[in-house]
Amino acid sequence: MTVDWIGFGYAALVASGGVLGYVKAGSVPSLAAGLLFGSLAGLGAYQLSQNPKNVWLSLAASGTLAGVMGFRFYNSGKLMPAGIIAGASALMVARLGMKMLSKQHSS
Template sequence: MQKDSGPLVPLHWIGFGYAALVASGGIIGYAKAVTSGTLAGIMGMRFYHSGKFMPAGLIAGASLLMVAKLGISVLSRPHQP
């Protein structure tokens, strides 16, 4: 007579999958913040040199708003002890 070995997928594999999902979300959020800052700088320089609002000025402004939004959300987060 054999014993039941438990669930089909060991529970630690579910935990590993969850951890990978959470970590990848953090990495994507970090990359999005760096990309927004870089895009704001590049398009801001293009707008400064060309003086044309479309498309460089528009993208620079939108990117600056995104950087500000991300900065505010990081600063308003409660700190974990």
């Protein structure tokens, strides 16, 4: 059983982004969304560490963030925070998709 360090790192990035948004701009919605999605991503990383086939929570959290923050980045053009989170989330979606495909072929 291996620990999903990448997933936990992604969760920490999302949660710290929410905290940073609150500290810099006083944005309570950023804090709430960052902590909610960071927690979901952390729980997903824990589930993935326990069972490598259990990707659904991680996929839902990162896919939702990729869409929402990608849209915000498209509209604002601001790399921080929307572009960073959208890019990291898209990479997580791709990583989880590769995991799903490799598990299908090996089962």
